[in-house]
Amino acid sequence: MSYNRDNFVRIKNEYLDRNRRAREEAEARASEINNLFPEIREINNEIAGYGLRCLEAAQKFSGEKLESELFRLKKRTEELTAKKARLLAEKGYPSDYDFVKYKCAKCSDTGFCGINMCDCMKQELIKAGIDSSGISALFEKMNFDTFSPNYYDSDNLQKEQIESVFSYCKNYADSFNCNSENLLFVGGTGVGKTHLSVAIAKEVTEKGYDVVFKSAQDLISDFEFERFHKSYSDVSPAKTDKYYECDLLIIDDLGSEMTNQFTVSCVLSLMNSRINSGKPTIISTNMTPDKFKTYDERIASRLNDFTPFLLHGKDIRSLRRDKWRK
Numbered sequence: 001m002s003y004n005r006d007n008f009v010r011i012k013n014e015y016l017d018r019n020r021r022a023r024e025e026a027e028a029r030a031s032e033i034n035n036l037f038p039e040i041r042e043i044n045n046e047i048a049g050y051g052l053r054c055l056e057a058a059q060k061f062s063g064e065k066l067e068s069e070l071f072r073l074k075k076r077t078e079e080l081t082a083k084k085a086r087l088l089a090e091k092g093y094p095s096d097y098d099f100v101k102y103k104c105a106k107c108s109d110t111g112f113c114g115i116n117m118c119d120c121m122k123q124e125l126i127k128a129g130i131d132s133s134g135i136s137a138l139f140e141k142m143n144f145d146t147f148s149p150n151y152y153d154s155d156n157l158q159k160e161q162i163e164s165v166f167s168y169c170k171n172y173a174d175s176f177n178c179n180s181e182n183l184l185f186v187g188g189t190g191v192g193k194t195h196l197s198v199a200i201a202k203e204v205t206e207k208g209y210d211v212v213f214k215s216a217q218d219l220i221s222d223f224e225f226e227r228f229h230k231s232y233s234d235v236s237p238a239k240t241d242k243y244y245e246c247d248l249l250i251i252d253d254l255g256s257e258m259t260n261q262f263t264v265s266c267v268l269s270l271m272n273s274r275i276n277s278g279k280p281t282i283i284s285t286n287m288t289p290d291k292f293k294t295y296d297e298r299i300a301s302r303l304n305d306f307t308p309f310l311l312h313g314k315d316i317r318s319l320r321r322d323k324w325r326k
């Protein structure tokens with residue numbers, strides 16, 4: 001699993017900031033009470049010297065004598081801490097007023113517990129992943145819970161077919177990994193291609209994978225921008241990098257974009273790169289195999305690496321997987 005690179009860098013920096021701010025705010029509160037109440041300042045100074053006094057004791061004593069000295073120092077510090085809490089309460093302050101208050105006590109707002117990423121940072125990365133998937137607004141409307149095979153109940157065969165596609169997709173999302181297979185949804189408008197793609201995107205994103213969902217038209221616009229409109233002095237990362245790098249790319253409605261040599265070469269290069277590196281892609285389209293061949297023979301042939309699902313009525317119901325094989 002790889003979180004979106006930009007999100008990771010941004011969130012890691014936010015954690016560094018958050019951790020620094022929590023410590024600075026605690027220092028400011030400590031100065032405030034130290035200035036207002038000299039008796040608390042004295043206690044704080046003594047507590048701050050605890051570590052040093054333990055070291056001095058270790059140099060001076062050994063064995064039982066050292067143990068009893070360390071016990072005495074510990075006890076003294078506990079008494080001072082309790083006294084300070086009492087004094088703060090008397091003056092109307094919470095007893096932990098000058099403690100560092102981290103949003104996450106588990107990782108002290110560092111995002112990591114040892115070498116492992118803290119759950120709080122994982123959650124933030126998942127949330128950011130949902131935003132950067134490009135379709136967060138659709139997740140509520142289009143998910144596995146809101147998909148109903150009953151829409152198809154006018155025709156039992158269609159209903160059976162959509163139920164089996166649905167459970168295949170659900171299973172695909174549940175067991176998704178960076179080397180999952182490629183899927184191809186074929187069918188006319190309103191047969192559930194986008195709904196199933198978004199439902200998969202939602203589940204896979206929530207697992208922490210980097211998912212990008214784009215209409216073919218928007219995807220091509222980004223390639224056009226990089227090729228024809230980006231200034232040579234602009235060294236920012238290409239808008240199209242994410243299409244090559246993400247864990248799961250979903251191209252919605254392939255074939256709806258204006259087709260020319262440039263658009264075809266972009267789609268082909270992207271498909272080749274993702275297939276060669278074993279990264280899964282989902283494509284939805286209303287083009288039948290024959291139409292695909294007119295769109296581009298090479299792209300049609302790369303679709304042999306996809307598992308096709310035909311979501312529709314009579315005209316394409318008879319198509320079977322082997323029809324996509326050469």
Ligand SMILES: [Zn+2]
Nearest residue numbers: 104107118120
């Ligand atoms: Zn945490």
